[in-house]
Amino acid sequence: MAKASTLFTYALRLGDDSLIIGQRLSEWCGHAPTIEVDLSLANVALDQIGQATHFLALAGAIEGKGRDADALAFKRDVLDFTNCLLVEQPNGDFAQTIARQFLFSHYQALLFGELAQSKDERFAAIAAKAAKEVAYHANLASDWVVRLGDGTDESRTRMDQGLQWMWRFVDELFVMDEVDAAAQKAGVGVDKAALRAAWDQRIDGVLNDATLARPASRRPALGGRKGHHSEHLGHVLSEMQFLQRAYPGAVW
Amino acid sequence: MTNKTIVIPDARSAIRNDETETIAEILASIPDPEIPAVSVIDLGIVRTIEAECVVITPTYTGCPATLAIERAIRAALDANGFTHVRLETTLAPPWSTDWITDEGREKLRAYGIAPPPKGADAAALRNETRPQCPRCGSLNTEEVSRFGSTPCKALWRCNACAEPFDRFKCH
Numbered sequence: 001m002a003k004a005s006t007l008f009t010y011a012l013r014l015g016d017d018s019l020i021i022g023q024r025l026s027e028w029c030g031h032a033p034t035i036e037v038d039l040s041l042a043n044v045a046l047d048q049i050g051q052a053t054h055f056l057a058l059a060g061a062i063e064g065k066g067r068d069a070d071a072l073a074f075k076r077d078v079l080d081f082t083n084c085l086l087v088e089q090p091n092g093d094f095a096q097t098i099a100r101q102f103l104f105s106h107y108q109a110l111l112f113g114e115l116a117q118s119k120d121e122r123f124a125a126i127a128a129k130a131a132k133e134v135a136y137h138a139n140l141a142s143d144w145v146v147r148l149g150d151g152t153d154e155s156r157t158r159m160d161q162g163l164q165w166m167w168r169f170v171d172e173l174f175v176m177d178e179v180d181a182a183a184q185k186a187g188v189g190v191d192k193a194a195l196r197a198a199w200d201q202r203i204d205g206v207l208n209d210a211t212l213a214r215p216a217s218r219r220p221a222l223g224g225r226k227g228h229h230s231e232h233l234g235h236v237l238s239e240m241q242f243l244q245r246a247y248p249g250a251v252w
Numbered sequence: 253m254t255n256k257t258i259v260i261p262d263a264r265s266a267i268r269n270d271e272t273e274t275i276a277e278i279l280a281s282i283p284d285p286e287i288p289a290v291s292v293i294d295l296g297i298v299r300t301i302e303a304e305c306v307v308i309t310p311t312y313t314g315c316p317a318t319l320a321i322e323r324a325i326r327a328a329l330d331a332n333g334f335t336h337v338r339l340e341t342t343l344a345p346p347w348s349t350d351w352i353t354d355e356g357r358e359k360l361r362a363y364g365i366a367p368p369p370k371g372a373d374a375a376a377l378r379n380e381t382r383p384q385c386p387r388c389g390s391l392n393t394e395e396v397s398r399f400g401s402t403p404c405k406a407l408w409r410c411n412a413c414a415e416p417f418d419r420f421k422c423h
């Protein structure tokens with residue numbers, strides 16, 4: 001039996017990952033290269049924010065202090081956010097956004113596939129539902145990696161640079177710290193380290209189709225799960241939380 | 253107790269109780285807010301109907317229509333004297349397009365939306381199976397965008413009649 005504080009943090013991390021990448025993607029709304037891409041990114045953002053709503057609501061319920069999904073999303077400061085560093089990275093150009101989505105969606109697809117088997121049916125239910133959604137995200141991002149990588153010199157260069165930018169944040173996805181270990185031991189959480197081989201295989205397969213080389217391993221950037229974020233997250237929150245900061249408790 | 257739980261899409265054969273049958277009829281008259289051609293029953297988002305409780309499930313985790321659907325069902329139940337019937341939401345098992353009724357599929361097609369193929373397998377997911385154009389019936393169709401005007405739809409084009417159309421995504 002895992003402690004409530006462990007499960008709270010576990011749900012919070014899942015929710016924060018989805019929330020921050022959903023917010024990042026929504027920055028593209030109205031700015032994407034084509035209307036089809038605009039629709040795609042907005043839809044992926046919507047799915048992610050939907051997943052965040054469920055995971056954060058679960059975190060709030062486990063915590064039992066009356067905080068709902070909105071309170072957790074809008075009324076915490078940057079040090080309390082537990083998302084991985086990958087999702088808070090700037091959109092950059094379209095290729096950089098696709099690189100981030102490609103690496104993250106394949107991770108989420110594997111993670112949710114396993115989490116759907118969780119002994120805790122609350123986690124399992126959200127994961128089973130989200131798994132269907134992220135399968136589409138992974139397909140979309142993979143298709144674009146191939147299209148840009150195996151495209152013009154310009155698109156290829158940008159796709160490669162996007163992957164180079166994001167690559168140092170990959171290792172953090174698979175780190176098992178004490179919270180992950182306790183959640184896994186209780187039969188609730190997933191052995192993320194064990195997902196790495198399958199993830200590598202998926203990524204390498206697509207990179208091969210895209211005629212792109214896998215970026216060289218670099219010193220990994222870690223710390224997001226502990227609240228040690230890059231400067232970028234503060235800027236994300238300042239926009240995302242503006243309304244609740246300026247007009248506390250506003251509803252519509 | 254004579255109240256029977258009925259599970260869509262086998263609802264029609266399972267209904268044995270007047271009250272649940274009436275509730276089912278009320279729900280069958282509630283349109284989906286984003287695709288009003290089909291009802292919440294047609295879409296398979298009503299999971300069980302009992303005399304005291306109706307259970308629904310969202311299509312997508314972030315579907316903006318979820319709240320509107322809950323409110324519409326609540327209002328319809330209340331307006332028909334079923335204020336005592338609870339409305340609950342469940343996530344498991346996750347909604348699948350396989351739950352869209354045959355009647356619902358035909359309504360979608362008539363409305364100009366190619367219905368989803370049955371069976372959420374990988375080929376269907378990747379849109380490797382071509383939908384029939386809902387206007388002219390041609391199979392000479394191509395994907396324009398995997399994500400469309402709502403989370404549940406993709407955008408396609410018919411090469412025979414040149415019309416664009418929505419395709420309900422396999423889910």
Ligand SMILES: [Zn+2]
Nearest residue numbers: 385388410413
């Ligand atoms: Zn046609």
